[in-house]
Amino acid sequence: MVLGTEDATPVSFWFAVSPGASVGMDDLVTVRTRKPGGQPVSFYGLVDAVRTRHEGVTFDSDVQDVMAGLLPASVSYAARVLVTRVDPEDFIPPQPGDEVRQARGEALALALSADKMDYSFPGGLLADGQVLPVNYGFVNGEQGGHINISGISGVATKTSYALFLLHSIFRSGLLTQRGEGHTTRALIFNVKGEDLLFLDRLNAKLGKKEGDFQERKGWQEGRYARLGLPAEPFRDVQFLAPPRAGQGDVIVPDVEQRAAGVTPFVFSLREFCARRMLPYVFSDAGGSLNLGFVIGNMEEKLARLAAGDDAPSLTVDDWQPDTEVLLSENLRFDDMGKTRIETFAALVSYLEYKLLDQNDGEGDPRWVLKQNQGTLRAFVRRLRGVQKHLAPLVRGDVSAAQAERYRPNVLKSGVQTSVVDIHKLGGHAQSFVVGVLLRDLFEHKERYGRQDTVFVVLDELNKYAPREGDSPIKDVLLDVAERGRSLGIILIGAQQTASEVERRIVSNAAIRVVGRLDLAEAERPEYRFLPQSFRARAGILQPGTMLVSQPDVPNPVLVSYPFPAWATRRDEVAEDVGRDVEEVGEDWLGI
Amino acid sequence: MAPMRIRLDPWPVDMEGGQLGLQRFEGDLIDIETPRWGAVAPRSIPARLHTVYVVDGKRRMESRVFLEDDEGEAGMGGFGAYVVGAVNLCPHGSRPAELENVRARRLLAHAPGLRVDPCLLSPRDPHTGQLQYTPIVAEGTDPLAPLHKLQQAMLSAEQELSHGLASAVPFDEGDDREALTALTLQDGTLRRRSNLGGAVVGYVKTMQTQYLPPDRVGLLSELKPGERTPIMHLTSKTGKTTRFIWYVRLCEAAFYQHPMSGVMRLEMYAPDDSDFLPPIVREVANVSGELLCRLASRAHKDPRAPQNLIPTAALESAMSRAMGSADLVTRRLRAHIAGQYGPGAVA
Numbered sequence: 001m002v003l004g005t006e007d008a009t010p011v012s013f014w015f016a017v018s019p020g021a022s023v024g025m026d027d028l029v030t031v032r033t034r035k036p037g038g039q040p041v042s043f044y045g046l047v048d049a050v051r052t053r054h055e056g057v058t059f060d061s062d063v064q065d066v067m068a069g070l071l072p073a074s075v076s077y078a079a080r081v082l083v084t085r086v087d088p089e090d091f092i093p094p095q096p097g098d099e100v101r102q103a104r105g106e107a108l109a110l111a112l113s114a115d116k117m118d119y120s121f122p123g124g125l126l127a128d129g130q131v132l133p134v135n136y137g138f139v140n141g142e143q144g145g146h147i148n149i150s151g152i153s154g155v156a157t158k159t160s161y162a163l164f165l166l167h168s169i170f171r172s173g174l175l176t177q178r179g180e181g182h183t184t185r186a187l188i189f190n191v192k193g194e195d196l197l198f199l200d201r202l203n204a205k206l207g208k209k210e211g212d213f214q215e216r217k218g219w220q221e222g223r224y225a226r227l228g229l230p231a232e233p234f235r236d237v238q239f240l241a242p243p244r245a246g247q248g249d250v251i252v253p254d255v256e257q258r259a260a261g262v263t264p265f266v267f268s269l270r271e272f273c274a275r276r277m278l279p280y281v282f283s284d285a286g287g288s289l290n291l292g293f294v295i296g297n298m299e300e301k302l303a304r305l306a307a308g309d310d311a312p313s314l315t316v317d318d319w320q321p322d323t324e325v326l327l328s329e330n331l332r333f334d335d336m337g338k339t340r341i342e343t344f345a346a347l348v349s350y351l352e353y354k355l356l357d358q359n360d361g362e363g364d365p366r367w368v369l370k371q372n373q374g375t376l377r378a379f380v381r382r383l384r385g386v387q388k389h390l391a392p393l394v395r396g397d398v399s400a401a402q403a404e405r406y407r408p409n410v411l412k413s414g415v416q417t418s419v420v421d422i423h424k425l426g427g428h429a430q431s432f433v434v435g436v437l438l439r440d441l442f443e444h445k446e447r448y449g450r451q452d453t454v455f456v457v458l459d460e461l462n463k464y465a466p467r468e469g470d471s472p473i474k475d476v477l478l479d480v481a482e483r484g485r486s487l488g489i490i491l492i493g494a495q496q497t498a499s500e501v502e503r504r505i506v507s508n509a510a511i512r513v514v515g516r517l518d519l520a521e522a523e524r525p526e527y528r529f530l531p532q533s534f535r536a537r538a539g540i541l542q543p544g545t546m547l548v549s550q551p552d553v554p555n556p557v558l559v560s561y562p563f564p565a566w567a568t569r570r571d572e573v574a575e576d577v578g579r580d581v582e583e584v585g586e587d588w589l590g591i
Numbered sequence: 592m593a594p595m596r597i598r599l600d601p602w603p604v605d606m607e608g609g610q611l612g613l614q615r616f617e618g619d620l621i622d623i624e625t626p627r628w629g630a631v632a633p634r635s636i637p638a639r640l641h642t643v644y645v646v647d648g649k650r651r652m653e654s655r656v657f658l659e660d661d662e663g664e665a666g667m668g669g670f671g672a673y674v675v676g677a678v679n680l681c682p683h684g685s686r687p688a689e690l691e692n693v694r695a696r697r698l699l700a701h702a703p704g705l706r707v708d709p710c711l712l713s714p715r716d717p718h719t720g721q722l723q724y725t726p727i728v729a730e731g732t733d734p735l736a737p738l739h740k741l742q743q744a745m746l747s748a749e750q751e752l753s754h755g756l757a758s759a760v761p762f763d764e765g766d767d768r769e770a771l772t773a774l775t776l777q778d779g780t781l782r783r784r785s786n787l788g789g790a791v792v793g794y795v796k797t798m799q800t801q802y803l804p805p806d807r808v809g810l811l812s813e814l815k816p817g818e819r820t821p822i823m824h825l826t827s828k829t830g831k832t833t834r835f836i837w838y839v840r841l842c843e844a845a846f847y848q849h850p851m852s853g854v855m856r857l858e859m860y861a862p863d864d865s866d867f868l869p870p871i872v873r874e875v876a877n878v879s880g881e882l883l884c885r886l887a888s889r890a891h892k893d894p895r896a897p898q899n900l901i902p903t904a905a906l907e908s909a910m911s912r913a914m915g916s917a918d919l920v921t922r923r924l925r926a927h928i929a930g931q932y933g934p935g936a937v938a
């Protein structure tokens with residue numbers, strides 16, 4: 001019953017728990033009150049605090065007398081409710097004494113505003129095992145878009161939840177309902193380990209993990225069954241990885257755990273120039289105005305240089321590198337008398353020559369454009385710095401057919417999920433890949449409009465779009481965040497600390513998810529959408545539980561989601577038999 | 592000549608009488624347990640005594656009224672409420688203490704010869720319950736008569752509750768079937784003259800009458816906590832009231848306090864026949880030291896510590912709560928009268 005000793009308001013009230021009943025945080029409840037005229041008003045809400053105390057005693061030490069059986073006292077067990085919905089929207093307070101009941105079935109759907117959602121997919125299980133619906137309209141860009149996930153690495157399992165959401169979107173029948181099954185895709189950047197290279201394989205531990213959980217809860221059915229999702233790995237996945245360093249005709253993906261099924265990707269040197277990828281090499285271009293000018297200038301020059309041909313390499317006629325280049329057998333007539341630039345290193349050397357060496361150190365005046373020597377040097381120095389990381393990725397020594405074959409294409413037909421593995425690349429190269437791929441995607445979408453939805457999963461947003469400073473990749477991400485939803489590019493971003501990510505990216509996310517947070521972090525303004533009690537709890541969340549906030553429901557909801565059905569490392573792959581259970585278990589526990 | 596010494600009366604100053612001024616008792620006092628006048632050590636509480644009830648009552652006059660009935664008769668009256676209740680506890684501490692029968696009753700006491708209907712006070716807010724006042728005839732037309740009637744009703748309810756709960760006390764030597772399993776502690780002196788037959792102990796917190804002759808008073812100051820005096824049989828001056836009485840000390844008196852602070856007088860009903868001490872009375876006296884020391888409250892929690900027992904304090908607050916807020920009740924009464932007879936309703 002609603003308490004009369006605490007204020008009951010239309011947004012929050014306390015209620016007394018009857019003896020024998022048990023109420024915990026996150027339980028959903030409903031109260032019905034009547035206006036003096038007799039019209040009913042229902043309140044739906046979420047328990048956000050529970051407490052017990054001795055009633056009728058004055059001193060703290062009285063508890064000893066109560067326990068010794070001398071002092072009569074009663075235990076008052078009360079819970080606070082944050083109202084998520086008032087129906088009809090008649091904001092009168094509930095009356096003390098109104099009965100509070102657990103929300104189930106239809107009441108639950110109303111509590112979570114499920115009736116307002118045209119299309120929804122399961123976002124996890126509530127504490128009592130009921131399904132949380134997430135409004136797809138706020139995910140795919142129709143009413144809102146983007147998902148943002150915050151939490152400490154390792155314990156917050158941000159990537160797992162992002163993948164679970166994708167799995168849920170793809171496989172809950174939602175897309176079939178909407179007739180979009182074949183056009184909705186995902187682009188996942190793998191930034192940590194080779195965790196995501198086994199998304200298409202069944203997880204060997206799934207049965208045991210979920211079985212244990214089911215047994216502990218005493219449920220009739222497992223979590224996947226409750227969610228209405230198949231316990232299956234991802235389907236139609238392509239894996240892209242950068243090639244191994246070192247020259248040669250054979251391009252091999254630079255991955256260790258997975259032997260087959262990973263496609264390497266490269267950009268041809270001509271593409272690099274023609275498609276103006278140069279700015280993405282510099283992640284801190286905003287640091288100096290002059291440097292930005294030089295980059296823009298070079299970008300333009302290279303684009304002009306690359307125009308008019310389609311061979312993967314570039315040819316220039318005004319430069320002779322120091323080393324003798326043997327005539328190779330596939331020399332074309334056009335190339336006669338010209339120098340072919342086949343590697344990223346050569347390109348950098350060429351730029352160095354044009355900017356600093358030509359004309360006895362004056363540089364080519366049309367390239368230099370009266371820029372300060374120091375700035376030019378800084379430009380070249382930076383290029384040299386990333387040369388090692390980018391050399392395997394940007395190549396001119398591949399054949400046209402190879403360039404075509406290994407060009408990353410995340411919109412390839414028949415592919416629903418593309419995993420781009422960038423964890424082995426250096427920081428600059430990672431930014432480069434992410435920036436270039438997103439830019440391509442964005443430009444493609446701008447040209448062809450929103451025919452389909454692409455979900456982009458990117459962890460460590462604070463690295464790509466930090467709050468301070470400017471970079472081309474941050475611009476792309478901002479574009480995605482601000483305009484992407486109208487074009488059908490949806491960012492599922494994650495970061496450890498939302499306070500360090502560009503504010504506009506986080507604030508554009510309609511759905512926000514929080515896993516375990518550092519308590520100091522939880523007090524920052526980025527987490528104001530969490531009520532105070534939830535901020536305190538974010539510090540004790542266990543892996544596998546998340547606080548989900550969506551626009552339809554004014555308060556966040558705690559959900560748990562099942563163990564991944566897909567393998568997250570090689571030793572979890574179901575086919576991989578031969579290791580005994582103990583070893584696998586130890587591995588899992590990190591012993 | 593002894594030096595001058597000042598000691599504090601342990602009772603708060605707003606309590607009437609206090610302990611320092613004691614009246615002399617003029618009835619009869621007979622040693623019935625033993626002729627030896629000395630401290631009796633406490634005994635441990637027997638396992639078969641499984642329940643102790645602490646009973647108390649409380650009353651409140653809520654409004655004095657002037658009544659006129661439909662036949663033109665007029666007289667004084669009053670709206671009042673009383674509560675009696677008990678705390679049910681295990682002296683061995685094996686289960687939580689519980690409140691029992693704490694429920695307020697409301698009376699409209701009025702002068703005799705009036706026709707008064709029961710009064711039902713409905714609140715404006717339907718969530719807050721109704722108050723029902725039952726008419727009861729007071730003895731006499733004195734303005735204080737309704738209050739006395741209320742007090743009487745409370746006392747008799749208290750007695751009934753006390754005796755209904757406790758083990759029965761056998762009255763002759765041949766009857767020893769009844770063992771002490773349930774004991775009632777009742778706040779204050781046992782007021783009735785006749786014995787209802789239950790194992791009920793009245794405990795008197797403030798001593799206003801000195802029953803002991805001067806040569807025996809010294810023992811009271813010497814008692815150690817838990818120790819008691821031997822049981823005596825007491826007959827009042829009028830000869831109408833007979834009791835068994837003994838004294839128990841609950842705690843050491845601090846050096847600055849009256850030497851008798853922490854001493855409590857206990858009494859039980861006694862037959863007129865002064866030769867027979869029922870064994871159950873001796874048993875009650877034996878356990879009283881340990882039991883009361885266990886129930887005694889602490890000074891920082893209760894200004895009447897240690898005599899105001901822990902369960903009693905809890906019971907008192909539960910009883911006040913059961914009667915409801917006096918301000919609200921008075922306001923409800925006023926609103927009722929205004930609604931019934933006035934030009935318009937007021938809050």
